[in-house]
Amino acid sequence: MKKRGLSDVQFGYLLILPALIFIVIIFLYPVIRNFWLSFYKLDYTAGGHLGFIGMDNFKNILRDGSFWSSLRFTIIFTVISVPIEFILGLVFALVANTRFKGRNLVRASILVPWALPTAVMAMGWQWIFNGMYGVFNDFLMRFHIISFPVSWLAMPNTAIFSVLFADIWKTTSFMFLLLLAGLQSIPDELYEAANIDGASGIKKFGYITLPLLRSSIVLAFLFRTIQAFGVFDLIWVLTGGGPGDSTKTVSIHIYNTVFRYLNLGYGASLVVVLFIIMLPFALGYARIAWREE
């Protein structure tokens, strides 16, 4: 029989080629190029010429107080937001996994924060946290939690609170989805067997749910940590990193470095540092999530 055209394997590679091309051009090449650039000076306030400077960019990072404070805030932001969104997301997922009337409506509502564009909703949060006319102040005052309006976005501590509040609101949705997947993969029979044995809700949760959810939980934490570390949209629109750089994250510092200070080489080195920080989490995720592949 005449062998027509390509073998299965060759055909397969051909099919994958377009996707690979995209990935190489938009992901692999930029990552590599960024590493390369970080060893060069490329500063538009100094003429914009490419010049090799070795480790100088990285040495400058050590003296860049603005970077370190942004790193500190980013870490605080991540460490606070991820656990809280996890707990909320877990509760939401547990509820949504229970059978009750109106469950679909509840699941649909939980999806709403996920569906809304972060940047657009950040404008909405600016309005909610508005010092003079915002509903957040009004709400708190009606319940006598505060006695006069707070300028949420004008002072560092309250701005940090606002940013965390707005972020957790959105990311709870993500966690919900990640954990719901895990919950749904737990076979009902296990719960039924436990019910027959007369196990209480807490026991079921501790002995069945949590252990079987473990890899989902780990994956959720790893994934969300990477995303939280790179947060940009929400904070850039909500506070711009202010006041007093109190809500400035590493990614905002990078953005300013590149597009305001026009220092692309240094910006690339900052990206390298960010990448290195994220790498262990990414590798951990890859190892667990893509084990079978």
Place this chain on the structure above:
Amino acid sequence: MHIKRFISLFLFWLLVAFIVGYSLAPFLWQIITSFKPSNELSSIPVTYWPKHFTFSHYKELFQGTRNFPRYIINSVIVGLSTTILCIFIGSLSAYAFARLQLPQRGLLLRIILSASLFPAIILIVPLYEMVSRFGLANNYLALIIPYTTLNLPFTIWVLTSFFRQIPTELEDAAKVDGVGRLGLLFTIFFPLSAPAMATTAILVFISSWNEFLLALTFMSNDTARTVPVGIAMLGGRSSVYEIPWGSITAAMVLTTIPLVLVVLIFQQRIVEGLTQGAVKG
């Protein structure tokens, strides 16, 4: 015994109410705000239900020098192109991964998936260089190509696992009929996975609609802006320093209500699709 059940039931419903309120309240507030006339916006204390309903903010969005309709058109064009491109290329790859035994399959898949792990800020400097070198600033392609790339991992993952579930007997039957490999793709896989592809398409479209960083960076021309950037940049009309909350919330509502409706209607499928993609990660 009954009291205990009653209390736990009550607490449960309280929790449900909290969840729904938590999820919807901030957005509902934007909707309410968008219908309040400007003077009511600055009333103290806050009015929770508009005293007077007005559509003026919505009308204002389409007036004169505003580019608001433009933003929507741009987002739609970028979103549709990205979705079509992504689903098409993604399903080609998914077919190959699902059915054709490729050596190095694991490695290739991992390479593709790695693109979904890192936030876009990692890529911004070189991507900007490329956009600048090829003169693509303010060009739809500057967004379509990266968006497609960033959505391919998820798309390929979901479609691959879906394709794998399609029974091989169907393919065998088709092969006997003389249908070629590519023909298999079009006559069997596509139709059978239409629901999964549709769901994935919705997710890609939403992801493209909501993207901010790249849209902010590559589209500096106001007529080329997409919705999220356009709304974030809405400047003051009445005074140089005032922010027009009425217009902003109206813009928000107008551009997100379709998203929310789609999500509400396809909620079941979307959760399935996302949890599918999330099952192994």
Place this chain on the structure above:
Amino acid sequence: MKRCLLSILLVLALVSAFSIPMWAAEPVTISILMGPDNTGGWHQVISDFEKANPDIKVNLIEGPSATNTREDMYATSFMAKESTYDLVYMDIIWVPKFAAAGWLLPLDKWFPKTQWKLFLPGDINGSIYNGHIYRSPVQSDAGMLYYRKDLLAQAGMTPPRTFGELVQISQKLQKPPGLWGFVWQGKQYEGLVCDFLEYVWGSGGDVINKSNEVVLDQAPAVEALQYMVDLINKYKVSPADVLTFQEEESRRVFQDGHAVFHRNWPYVWTLANMPDSPVKDKIGIIPMVHKPGYKSAATQGGWGIGISAFSKHPNEAWKFASYVSSYETQKKLHFLNGIIPTRQALFSDPDILKESPHYPDLYKVQLGARPRPVTPRYGEISDVIQREVSAALIQKISAQDALKNAAQAIRDILKR
């Protein structure tokens, strides 16, 4: 196979169809990005220009009011070597950065040195970089002190000259919270630097001295910053809210009659004397206060038009730029938008003097206005100063530490 090829071609066609560039190409249209044209004045100037130049159309792109954002919009466009904008409506502080990056056309051949003396020296100096002129000045700005002359007259007091006098009068006349002594711009943004520098210069200090050394951490500057901190916390003549004020917020407080003194730009005069203003005809202006033995200082602000190095129509662009900077158009913009002109002759124009009798005083202040540090890295330096001054104002760190940090960071930035 054929169907496959066909669909691939279809997708490619769709994608390339959508890749058609976004801007409409009409014969000689030049574009400029500005803030919102609230009064409609710019549209009128443009339509007058187009009548006089029928072969040129000017596309006014109204961007957000935040000047930082517009600066970023220009920057991202120029970095990509794009020709979206032919003209640049530039804040004086953008000139060194844009010029050093090669984004602006030198205007020397159209705008020779002989013409420079027709303009205010501060505005011309702020348009020059490395010996070439890159911006045609349109409107000027200088910080000044507004005061309630009715309240001072009532108490038999003369306007203050020094830091101390300002505090004394404020403490005597204020009745917080209905009437505060002194409101200004204390939020962390560019305006804070403008306010801050006036105190620094008025104390004999500076950011960078004539020998190019950073002297921001020296005694005069520290004293100046301490004075600002004390205004709120020790002398209590300024409300804590000033830390959230930009220009408009502080103006509203003063214009509603809730402050005795107000530091701001000249634009407040027109607005505060409008028929519905509670302080109409009750205000006066004087140069900013200073330390005894030193001179009053005003921060130089102002806007002008530059030409993009990537513009495809530089000649037409210059026609528009010089039209806007002309005597007649500046006068028109003065009456339409309340701008302070940059042409010296306009300060003795009879029509202007009739409507703004305070202009001779204003002229003196403008002549003495000083520029913020002139370097392409000013944006970064400003961010440093903003951050540290703000931290001192909210009393997170001492004035001394704040300026020590700032000076160190600035030295690093300049060394780069």
